[in-house]
Amino acid sequence: MATLSDILQSEDISSLQHLQLFARTVVEGFTTGLHASPHKGFSVEFRQHRPYVQGDEIRRLDWKIFGRSDRFYIREYDEETNLRATIVLDTSGSMGYRGTGGVLKLDYARKLAASLAYLLMSQQDAVGLITFDTKLRQIIPNRTKISHLHLMLETMIQTKPGGETALAPVIESLGNHLKRRGLVILISDFFDDATALLKAIGVLRHQGQEVVVLQLWDRDELEFPFSRFARFENLENAEDHVALDPAAVRNRYLEVLAEFRQQITEGLRKHQVDLLQLPTDQSHSTALRQYLTLRMR
């Protein structure tokens, strides 16, 4: 059974500490730092004391400590934000594909989701998690507490691939659970009917959600490198299989694949949805850096 450290490796955490996530649009609530949020500086959770320096607001002095020690300390609180980021993780059967490179797509997705969650939480964003296959499976509401991260990670670890993908109705039903507008990070291979999928994302966008799509690809799915006669069995339906000579259909497959990717790309661009196509043999940090660079434009 996978452990927490398997999902979130220390070097990933270190790498992500230097990254900052910027929300592109203003959502409800407020933010600190570089967030473009109507942040009021009102905190509810104490974090630490630090010595007063010139320029600090007088009202933030902790007069009780001054009274006891005759020294000026500033009382710092964790800042609270209104960015509600919801990571929607596809756990359908197709995510259970382990390519010739040995990487399980769901593993990659979990790590990616964990990294994102950690990053967002480190910025005090409220992060939630939703897993789904044919329907929504696990729903963890948005929180900012670091303990909430552990809950999400545990949920991810316990998630197993299985079941068919029904991406479009699931995305459509997301609106019922996302009462407030926010950021929806959709991690999936998007192996579904592209037209229905795009329509569902359009509905989500219409509800005011900002959507980011992280489409995962195994290298096998991109290049179809098989040479021997093979029986392809559907990960989502055991009764669905085809036996064929991969060399004979490779070129046609690549053409169909290109058409599919182009259809997804153009459809998402029409809905002003960012798309990042991530091969699973690429490191998570690289993938996230690409994404954040994209988001900082």
Place this chain on the structure above:
Amino acid sequence: MSFLTPILLAGAAAFLIPLIIHLLNRRRIIHVQWGAMHLLHEVLKQKKRRSQIEQWLLLLTRIAIPIVLALCLARPVLNALNQLPGFGKSSLIVLLDDSYSMRAPTADGTPASDHARADLSRILADLPRGSDAQIIRIGGTPRPLNTAPSTTLDLLSSDLTDIPAVQGPVSLQNSLQSALAAAQKAGNPSKEILIVSDFQKSDWSSLLSGASLPALDALTNQKDDPSKPHLTLYQLPTQLSENLAVTAAELSAQLVATSQPVALKVRIQNHGKRPWQDIPVHLEADGARLRTARISIPPDGEASLYFTQAFDSLGDHALTVRLEGDTFTDDNAFHTIVQVRDQLPVVLLDGAPGSSPLTGALDFFNLALTPHLGASVPSLRDLILTRTIDPKRLKEADLAGARVVILGGLERSNGSLFPILRKFVENGGGLLILPAENADPLKWQSELGKEAPFLPAKITGQTHIENIDFPARLQTSRFTHPALLYFNDPRSGRLPDGEFQHWWKLDPQGDDARTIASLDRGVPLLIERPLGRGLIIQSAIPLKPGWSNLPLQPWFVPLAQRLTAWLATQDTESSAHLIGTSPTLALSDSQTTQPFTLTDPLGQSSALKPESATLTLPALTQPGLYQIKPTDADPKSTRRIAANLDPAESNLTPLAPAELTDLATRLGAQSATDFDSYQRLDRSRRLGIEVWQPLLLALLALLFFEVLLQQHITSPKRR
């Protein structure tokens, strides 16, 4: 279907290799747990069924390739013919050309006849056990080597070595007739007539151009007969296209007196495309070279030259004409025999002698027979010695020693004349009858019809030409009678100059009477009829002025002399023979009991025994001069004969391969040009048709198809 090398069929098991590879591939198929199935479904939506068919096609092609390869190597034959009754053993009738042209060299320099014998031995050895064969030699007259079909093929093969190629041209009709007769006697239902020959164009061109042969029609008309013999043409193509040949040496007279010059007309034929210049031609008499002439001959042309020679001694003298420069030497010489006699006694029975010169019935004839009478020069000595007798006083003794009797001007018989003449002719004498000027046809018919029914013709009337400007003339179409052959050459005289105003109408009597010369009005001029050992010739005109201008023609002298010489020598054997024939010589009473020695041109002697009154020589196998000498007799009675090759055999040009194929097609036959091709033919006929060639093509096609299919399946442009 059967196979010539069935062991190689095991190679067909190699088809298992691609099948096993395919099955192993199927068994070792990798299972891929795949997520992007919707993409694969999209790919396979249109391709799946076609791809499966293509995969099966590819597998079948790969399986078929080793199978077809193994079939090729095993040399399969279609043997539908095996269903024929009695198949397996067969009867072979070989028509072996032993004509002289088979001596011509083939590509490797050996004579075609040697090739024929060697190949035939192999063919005989290759026949299935129980087969029988009969060999018929077809040069000249067809002669079976074995009279009945023989199953001892090895002995038959050894007999082939004794067949020399010396015969004359092939007689197709007779040969095929002999073959058909042999085929009827053959013991097996499956029969083959195999013609082994060089297929000289001169022998076959008429058949090739569409002429029909009854024997061939009888063969080809057996279309639906399952026992119809297969006809095979086996050509031994000769390589010699250039050949010079002495085709004839014609004597101006077969019979001459001592010191009387005889002219020899030599014909030389060039059977080739190359012109020959100044070829030396030698004349040899009794083995000694006398003189040499030179001659040039155009391509495919003929040239003639003349020699003259006189002999001082009596007897048979040999004249040989020999040319130099030609590589095919056997036909470069021509031999002939001149009979030199002392004098030829001729009795003239003149029924109407004249009171003044040239007014008698036979005066002109007598003059023509003895033109040199009284000449003092020895070379102008007459061969013929005439003696005139009144027919009314003729006695049998008067004709003793005479060879020919000329009867002329006889209006009525005295009753005893014709019995004497009949006896004379029956004993070998010759009789020439010139009718009387004033004969009464009715009396002639009534009297002679009883006295001389043996005469060649009856006189039925007289014809007179009123308009002397349009006289009758001799019909000068080519003569076939030996006495008149000389006049076929225009240089021998202008026969059309002879004019005829009167003639007796002759009606030939007896089946053996034949017209030897006619007038252009379609009436006979000379009629010949044999009687006993002799011969009678009857003329339609007397030699009198007002009847014709015949006695005034320059050619009248040779005509009279040749007719007389013919009548004098017709009962003697010809001294000129063709190779391959067996001459028969008549013997005098004294010679019938003694043995003879025959010496051939190579100097080898053999003893001969006469049979009753004749001596039959063995078949002449060498061109040249033969000598027949009584063992214990006067050397002067030695006789000589000449044997020459048939001139038709000197034209060596064979049928071209395309012509042979055409001929085979026309005859419904098959053709071969060497043993290997015959063996293939025979096997395909006996066993079936070898089909490895089309299978090889199929194999190549399969290989190409496999490559193309593979490329098609993996083609990036494929939609």
